Amino acid sequence: MAATSHNTTDKPLPSTMAIGVARTKLEVREFFREREALIFTFFFPIIFLAIFSAVFGDTDFGQGVNAATYFTPGMIASGIFLSSFQSLAISIALERDEGLLKRLRGTPMPPQSYFIGKIGQVLITSVAQIALLLAISGLLLGVDLPTDPSDWINFAWIFVLGTASGSVLGIAFSVVPKSGKAASAVVTPVVLLLQFMSGVYFVYSSLPAWMRGVASVFPLKWLASGMRSVFLPDDFVQTEPGQSWHLGIGAIVLAVWLVAGLIVAQRVFRWTRRDAG
Template sequence: MSTTTTTTAPTRTAKPLPTPLKVGLSRTGLEVKQFFREKEQLIFTFFFPIIFLGIFSAVFSGTEFADGVDAATYFTPGMIASGIFLTSFQSLAITIAMERDEDLLKRLRGTPMSPQSYFIGKIGLVLATSVMQFALLLVIAGLALGVDLPTEPVKWLNFVWIFVLGTASGSVLGIAFSVVPKSGKAASAVVTPVVLLLQFMSGVYFVYGSLPAWMRTVAEFFPLKWLAQGMRSVFLPDSFEANEPGGSWQLGTGAIVLSLWLVAGLLIAQRVFRWTRRDAG
């Protein structure tokens, strides 16, 4: 009598799909690698604020602002804020529009990656490049231009939350604004004037208190003004606070405005973000 032995194949347990956060962090690493391969974008992003800081320091050399603040010291926080806005809002609004135009986003749509993971990857890129840009700017400002860096821990703590809020809000707004240009070729022409206008209105290139009152009122609705003012509270002496309109750094108001822009930008970005060009349906 023969016996038949039956074997059952081992059951395979399906691996859980990676979370959007994990995919987003992986995407961040890829975005950073691609960024450093684009030499033109690398040079513009890293050295544009530094070049302007050098120019303004030279033009206003010998000019002393209130409380003995020299030109290099006064314009350093504005250039830091401007650099954050360039690497977040302007860079993302232009590059995403170009990626959409080149059908790169269309190909990504065919993968399991969610829009949230894509957003995390872009924001991670901005955070990484902004930190490197900030470090390089401070080294040059301190060594070449004689800018005294703050030593109080509370000022660096303020810098951290201002930096994070400014970077995050600028990033989501850049993602949302990337749908405005009709093509990748038109992106720079559409985005750059908006950034330049906000820079002039927000006290990046001028003493903010010397701007017309109506211009300051309009600037208060936008994040760059609060980002620049917050950076001035970190890098300028406490006595300079009296020279600000209202006689205060208004850090609480700045935190609220930047947070509102962050939430609004995230909601708008999720609603209007497109993987494909408009003419693709």
């Protein structure tokens, strides 16, 4: 009887995915409680889009495209990269420095659940950020949003590939800063450099050829050009290098970075500081 009673009170342990979903909810709550994360990650592209729209408000980029319309794709790409790569590279480095990762590693929680929580937080906050940016650009800045379903299909796969590759690269890059305090100083310049080189803040075709060549190696350039193909008129492809959006090449580059990021993250990720042994 005792054995029967014991068996009826046993409960199966939650699955890795269930724990990951619960972890996602916690990560999202903590993200929106951090003022610095909200300003420098969530609202940064929205604020910059408003500034660029005001500064270049009288500039005609051709075919009736105004500043807000031209810079919206770059700000979307930048927002994805900030919410994935920069956010995870900094937050994980801080959690490692504070000993949180070491404590989590000592719990029954599967390591995969921790990463599901981080990536889930990136997906949710990225969707919220871009939805807000599109609402502001469409309602307040006069940006005509796409109406062709094929544009939104392209938007979806570019968003998913960009978010996934940025997330795994952020996890991998989180081991580079020597301490949590140094994380922002190490990660932010990398992100800013890629933003300037990838056509986020400038007309991409006006950048030097060598700079475009370097930028084409990294995912942010392909995120930005992919988003331009969605939000700019079709004839604008004539202003792109090679007079093509190169969506196929962009998909390959993003997929390669995703796979490479997964491999590197698995090999180099640390739950404790390097000086902890």
